[in-house]
Amino acid sequence: MENTQVHSPSVSLVSDLKEITKMRLAISVVFSSVAGYFLGAESIDFLTVIMLAIxxxxxxxxxxxYNQILEKDLDLLMKRTRNRPVPSGRMSINTAFVIASTLTVLGLVILYLINPRTAMFGAISILLYVSVYTPLKTKTPLSVFIGAFPGAIPFMLGWVAATGDFGIEPGTLFMIQFFWQFPHFWALGWWLYDDYAKGGFFMLPTGKRDKGTAVQIVLYTLWTLIVSLIPATGMTGALYITPLSAALVFLLGLGMLYYAVQLYRKRDEKSAKKLMLASVSYITLLQIIYVLDKLVRVWI
Known part of the structure; x- marks a missing residue:
């Protein structure tokens, strides 16, 4: 019997929806928000967790x-992005805009139902990302600084969703993820420098893969580690981690710093890729350690 494969439009649509929303990235951001919620909540409301995630x-x-709509012509120039739904022509701009607009309204409404402050910070995040960060990416390396603001909101957003308040605790969570983004995105920019250059993107602080960029990556990695340890001092209100957890975070930070120094020494794509992967591991494991630290203290 002859085997035939039937192309399913629904499968293609699902695949394109995953790609246009960058599902993996979106899930990692949701993970940060949920971690922030667990840190801020006195008792867990799983309906709120689900609403926060959605x-x-x-x-x-x-x-x-929105980003892929605005950058469709530039995405077409880069190898890693040219097959995205909009630049490839699989999805029209109008369809992408309807999807983006629907998700915006739905997301803001759901977050507002949690509490108004959560929706406010969500709105600020999407506004900065789409209206400020995206246009600046082809104009100045400072775009990474601007992009770090919406990128740092998710971790603190969970705390705000749990408490309805903004104070030193969510501010500290914001600063951790804010500083972390510099070595993360600069490592990514170094690794994919040639491809980014085809699209005209300025991702590195000096605009080049040079000593100046490498030094800044090391410095911001150090700042990330220092800020990550502040909750162990007892100076951040209800946000606190024990000395044991602080030691684990410190060891993670040393690991990330090692790869940052290796990039400074070698200044090659391979080292940049290793640092980028190490940075992802760092922020993920840090959030897990923070949450487990709180849960253990509550149980004990």
């Missing part, structure tokens, strides 16, 4: 969809 995914997905 609302957060919608807003991140909307931001990515």
């Amino acid at each position: 609302g957060g995914y919608c807003l991140v997905g909307a931001s990515n969809a």
Whole structure:
């Protein structure tokens, strides 16, 4: 019997929806928000967790969809992005805009139902990402600084969703993820420098893969580690980690710093890729350690 494969439009649509919303990135952002919620909540309301996850995914997905609409011509120039739904022609701009707009409204409504402050910070995040960060990417290396603001909101957003308040605790979570983004995105920019150059993107602080950029990567990695340890001092209100957890975070930070120094020494794509992967591991494991630290203290 002859085997035949039937192409399913629905499968293609699902695949394109995953790609235009950058599903993996969106899930990692949702993970940060949920971690922030667990840190801030006195008792866990799983309905709120689900709403935070869905609302957060919608807003991140909307931001990515708007980004791909605005950068469709530039995406076509780069190898890693030319097959995205819009630049490849599989999805029209109008369809992408409807998806982005629907996700924006849905995300903001869901976050507002949690509490108004959560929706406000969600709105600020998508506004900065789409209206300020995206246009600046082809004009100045400072775009990474601007992009670090919406990128740092998810971790603190969870705390705000849990408490309805903004104070030193969510501010500290914001600063951790804010500083972390510099070595992360500069490592990514170094690794994919040639491809980014085809699209005219300025991702590195000096605009080049040079000593100046490498020094800044090391410095911001150090700042990330220092800020990550501040909750162990007892100076950040209800946000606190024990000395044991601080030691684990410190070891993680040393690992990330090692790869930053290796990039400074070798200044090659391979070292940049290793640092980028190490940075992803660092922020993920840090959030897990923070949450587990709180849960253990509550149980004991």
